[in-house]
Amino acid sequence: MAVAAVATVAVAGSTAAIVVAPGALAAAPKPATWNETAYRGHVEVIRDKGRQADRSVLTGKVFVDRNRDSVSDPQERGLGGVLVSNGRDVVTTDSHGRYRLPAFDNMTVFITQPSGYQVPVDESNVAQFHYNHLPEGSPDLRYGGIAPTGPLPAEVNFPVVKSRLTQSQEQHCVIAGDLQTYDKEEVGYARKGAINDLAGRTDYQGCGTLFIGDVVGDDLSLYPDVKELTSLTNGPARFLPGNHDLDFDATTPEHSFDTFRAQLAPAYYSYDIGNVHVVALNTVRYPCTPDLDNADGLRPTCDDPVNQPRYNGRLDENQLAWLERDLAKVDDNKLVVIASHVGLLNFADEGSPIHQVDQVREVHELVKGRKAVAVAGHSHSIENMKTGDLVKGWRDLFGIKGLPFPHITAGAISGDWYSGSLTEDGYPVAVGRDGGRPGVLTLDIKGNSFKERYTVTGQSDQVQTQLGINSPTYREWYVARQAWNRTRDGAAPQLADPHVVTRADLNGRTWITTNFWMGSTGSTVKVSIDGARAQHAVRTQQLRGEDQLVGPEWSDPHAAAQQLVNGGSLADRTMHLWRFQLPTDLAPGAHRAVVTATDSYGRQFTDVLDFQVVEQR
Template sequence: MAITGTAAAPAFAAPSDQQAADADAAWEEQVFRGNVDVVRSDDAAQDTLDGAVFDDLNQNSTQDGGEPGVEGVTVSNGRETTTTDAEGRYELPAYDNMTVFVTQPSGYQVPVDEDNVAQFHYHHLPEGSPDLDYGGLEPTGPLPDQVNFPLAQGAGAASSAQSCVLGADVQTYNTEEVEYARAGVFADLATRNDYSSCGALFLGDVVGDDLSLYPDIRDLTSMLNGPARFLPGNHDLDFDHHEGEHEFDSYRAALGPEYYSYDVGDTHVVMLSNIQYPTEDGGYAYSLDEDQMAWLREDIAQVPEDKLIVLASHAPLIEFYYSDSHRMADLNEIYDLVSSHEVVAVSGHTHMSENLREGDLVDGWSELVGEEGLPFTHLTVSAVSGQWYEGRLTDEGYPTSIQRDGTPPGVLTLDIDGNEVTERFSRTGDDGSDQMAVGLDTPAYRDWFNENQDNVGEAQELEAPNVVAQDELGETWLTTNFWMGSTGSTVEVSIDGGEDLQTARTQPMNGEEVRVGAEWSDPVANLETLVHGGAVADRTSHLWRSPLPEDLEPGAHTAKVTATDVHGQVSTETYQFQVADENGNVPGAEGDIEIEADIPGLPGSGDPGDEDQGSLVLSIDEGTVEMNEQRNAGDRFRTYGTLPSVNVTDTRIHGDGWAVSGQSSDLTSDAATIEASRLGWKPHVEASSNGATPGSAVDSQMSGGQGLAAPQSLGLADAETRMGTTELSADIELEVPVDTMAGTYEGALAVSLFPVD
C-alpha cells in the first residue's frame, strides 16, 4: 500500500476550541464579578475594624437599600474570628499588618475579578512593605472606616455535590514556561465547566522565584471557568526579607491571603500556609506560625461535625516519597483539631502523585502516627509543571515532564457528595481516560536502568523494551503504574485472555521501608525520562507487578490490565509484548503493507500487501493511504491517512484467541531516512462478528510515544470474541522535522497475526 502526501497545510481548529467556547459561555452566565467594598475614613485613631457581609442582589459590590446583611458568616483578621449579627455586621481588633477576610458561606459566592481570582479580603499595611525586590504591598494608609464583603446567592454553591479542581506547582520560572502552562493544563481547564462553584485551587509554588510573573499567572486564570484561589509555596517567597513578617508580601499583593477558608455545599475548605521562612539556617520549614494556628483553632471550632473538611496546604502534612523528612511540625495538633470530622488532606510541593489512605503506614512515620497509621486520606497532587517542564516537547506545546514517581503532569479533581469524596486524575492533554502506564521490567531493563540512572536526558534508548527472552520470563514482571492507585485499589492482569496473573503492589503500606531501585521502578517512565529528560522514577506508592508465566511461547502476546480504584472506578489498558526464542527471534504470521511517503508534495504509489492463508487467516485490502489531511505544525510536518483494512477470519473449531500487531521499517529515499518511530497510529475495529477490540493508540516519537519502530497492537480477540471475520484499520500519522530533506520515502509495515493460548 502506498502512503502519499503533499506540502499544503490547511489551518484547522483543535476539537477543544468549541468545548472551550461553550464552557466559557456557561461560566459567563453565572459569574459574579466585583470587589470588596473598602470605605475610607479620616479617623486614624481606630483600633477596631467593622463592616458588613451582605447579599449583593444587583452585584455592584456596594450594599444598596434593600440588600440584606447575611447573618452567621465568619470574618477573620488572621488571628481572631467573629460571626456576623442579624444585620450582617461584624467587628474585629485591628493590627498594622493584617489581612481581613470573609469565609464564604455555603450557598453564596464571593465575587471574582476580571482574571477570575476570588475577591474576599482586604490587606492592611499602613506604611507598605519594606524595600523588596518584587515590590510587596503598597501603603494602605489609615484603617478604613468599613470593609464590606459582597456575596451573591447561587444554587450551585449550595449543592452538596461539588467538583473542586486542584492544581499544584504551576511554578513557571520564565515566560516560556508560562506558555507551556497555557498550552497544557490551562487549555484543558478552559474546556471544562464542572468546577464553577468550588473553583480551582492552586496549591503553592505558583511561580518559580521570579515573582514578576504573577501577572502572567493571572492571565492564565482568566482562561478558567470558575473562581481561582491560591496558596503560597516556598518558591513564592520574597527571599530578600529575613524577619519572618513580610516574606509573602508580593504574593499577597498579587493573589490574596496566605491562609483562609471557605464553604461550598457541605464542604469546608481550609487553605493553610505551611512554609515558614526563614529558619535559623536561612532555609524554610513546614509549620504554622502562632497567628495562623490561633486562627485555625477558632476556624475549625465553628465547623459542624457533620461537615467535610478539605485541608489544603502547599507542603504535605506527611508523605510517602520523603517519608523520613517531609512532614509538618504541627502534625499531631492539626490531627487533634480535626479529629471529630471527615477530612481529606491535599497538597503539592513534591512533584508527584500520592493517594495515601486511612491506616496506611511506612517505616518513617511510625513514631508520628503510631502503628494504627494515617487517620484520614492524604492526597499529594501531581504538579501542573510536572518535573519542572523538563522532557520532550509535544505537538500541543508543552513538555512530557514525567515526574519522579512516573506520574505525568496534570490536575486532580475532588468530586464531593456530602461527606463522600472521589478523586479523579486528568493528565495534561487527556480527558481523564488515561489512568495508568503498563510496561515490562526485564533483566535487560534493570541493567540499562542501573547503568543510566545518573544520566538523565542523555541515555541511549533501550533496544526492544517490549521483548523478553523466553529463558528470562521467570525474571520479568509486567508493571502497572496506576497513578491514583492506593490501598483498596486492585489491578488484574491476564495474558492472551487467560487466567488472571498473581499481581502485587510494590508498597503494601504496612509499615515497611520505602523500596527504591530498578526492581521497584517504573520502566515506562524511565524509558522516556532517562533518554529525553524528566525524573528518575525509582520508587512509587502506586506500582503493581505481575510475574510473567515462564511457559509463554515465543511470539506476540497481549496483556489486558484492569485497574479499579478504591471508589470502584475502573480503567482498562492493553499492552502487547513479545517473547523471543533461544535464537532471539520472534515468530509469527505476517503480511507486509508497503509505505510510501512524499515530503512535501511528491507523488507516490504502492502495491497490495501479501496474504497468509490458514484456518486462522490474515488478509489485507488493496488500496492507497490518501494523505489528504496535512498540517505544518511549526517545528514539524504532519500528514495523516488511514490503513487499508486488515481482515482476520477465524473458522477454527478450537482456539482461545488471536492478536494482530504491526511494525514498520524505516522509510528511505535516495538521500535520507525517516525512522519508523516517526509513525504513529490509532487502531479501530471497522467490523467484528463477535466484538474484537482495537489496540491502544501509539504516538510518534516526536509526540512522546514509541512510534511503530517496535511491534504495536492493532487488534485482539479472546476465546469469546475470536470467531468470524474482524475488519481492523488504523488512523496513521507521520511526523517529520520541517527541515527533512524533500523526496519520496518508502518502507514496509509488517502486519502479524498470532494465535494466543
C-alpha cells in the same frame, strides 16, 4: 448492546490501546457560560465616614450585593452568621451582617464564603474576599510586596451574591498542584496544557480551582501572567502559597509572602461550598530559625537564617490559633478539606522533616472526629493515601501510627518541571518522580462524601494507568545508564526494545508493571495474558509501616527509560505501582496483556500492552 470503544493514546513516547466505556467518547460539552454569569466585583473599603476610626478595632459588614456594584447600598441587607477573621481571631457577623475585629498592623482581614453565596471575582476570575492592612507597606522587596495602606479604614465591607452553584450538595473541586512557571515560555506550556483542559470543562463553576502553591517558580513578576491563565478558566480561582512564591529577600517570616498576598490571596483562609469547608493553609515558614524550627536538631539547615536562609514545613502560632477557632465554628457534619502546599505528610519525602509539616499531629487532633481529607502539592508526585496507611518515616519523625483520614498529593501541572520532549500539543511530557504525568486532581463531592479523580493533561479521565516491562535486560541497562550519566565516558548504553522479552529475561524474573496513578490501598490490578484467566498483580508498596523500596527492581520502567535518557527526576520508587510476573514458559511470538485496574470505589480502567517473546536478541 453498547460496544466499548478502543482508543489509541500516545503515552509519553509509546502507544497504548485504552478500552473506553460506552459513552466516554461523547461530544464535548456545550460552551461554558461562566464569563457571562460570573459575579465580578471587589471588597468595599471605606476610608472616611466623617469620623476618626478606632485604630484598635476594625468594623464593617458582609452584605448581599443585589445590584452587583460592590457598594453597600442602604437597601441591601447584611448577611448574618458569616465568619470574618484577621488571621488570628474569628468572629461571626450579627443579624445585620456587621462584625468587629481587633486590629493590628500587617494583618489580612478575610471572610469565609458561606455556602449558597459567592464572593466576587475580578476579571481574571480571582476570588475577592480579603483586605491587607499594612500602614507603612512592605519593607524594600524586589517584587514590591504590599504598598502602604495607610491608617485603618473606617469600614471594610465584603459583598456576596446568592448562588445556586455554591449551595449545591454536588460539587467538583479542582485542586491544581505546582503550576510553577519559571518564565513566559513555561506560562505558554501551562496554557496549552492543563489550562486548556480547564477551559473546556464546566463542572467546577461552583467550587472553582484551588492552586495549591508554587504558583510561579521564584519570579513573582509572573503573577499577572498567571492571572491571564486563570481568566481562561470556568470558575473562581483561589491560591495558597508555596516555597517558590516567596519574597526571598524578606528577612522575617512576617513579610515572606507579601507579594503573594498583594497579588493573589491571604496566606491562609477558608471557604464553604455545599456541605464542605475548605481550609487553605500556609505550610511554608521562611526563613526558618533554629529556635522554632530546629529545636529538636532535625533541621540544621534552619540554623543560619541570616547568611543561608531556608524554608521549613511549619504553621506559625497565629495560624494554628486561627485554625482551631475556625474549625470550632464549623458544623460537625461538614466535610473538611485541608489544603496546603507542603503536605501534612507525603510518601515521596516520608523521611524528610522539612518537606512535611511539623505540627501534623496537632492538625490531626483539631480535625479528630470529622470527615476530612488533606490535599497538597510540593513533591511533584501523585499519592492517594487512605485512612490507616503508614510508612516508616511518618512513624519515626512524627510518631504517626497510621493516617486518621485520607491524604492526597495532587500531582503537578508542571509535572517534572516542564522537562522532556514536547507533545504534539506543544507542552512537555514532564514525567514525574513517581512515573506520574502532569495533570490536576478533582474532588467529586456529594454532601460530605467525596471521590477523587486525577486527569492527565490532554487526556480523557479514562486514562489512569501506564504499563511497562521490568526485565533483567532493563534493570542491567538502568544500572549501566545511571553510571554513564555520572561519568559520560564512552558511548551511552542503549536500551533494547523494552517490549521484546527473551527466554533469559523470563527466567530471571520479568514483570508487567502497572503505574496506577490514583491507585491506593483498596485498589486492585488484574492481568490477563493472551485471554487467559486474569490474575492479581502485587502492589510494591503496601503502606503498612515499611520503608520506601527504591531502585530498578521497584521502578516504573516506562518512565525511567525516558528519564535516564532525557534527564529530570527518576521514577525509582512509587506507592502506586503493581507488578505481575510473566510465566517462564511463554511461547516465542506475540503476546497481549490486558490489565484491569479497579480503584477503591470500584471504578475500572482497562489498558493493553503488546509484547514479544524471543529466544534471544
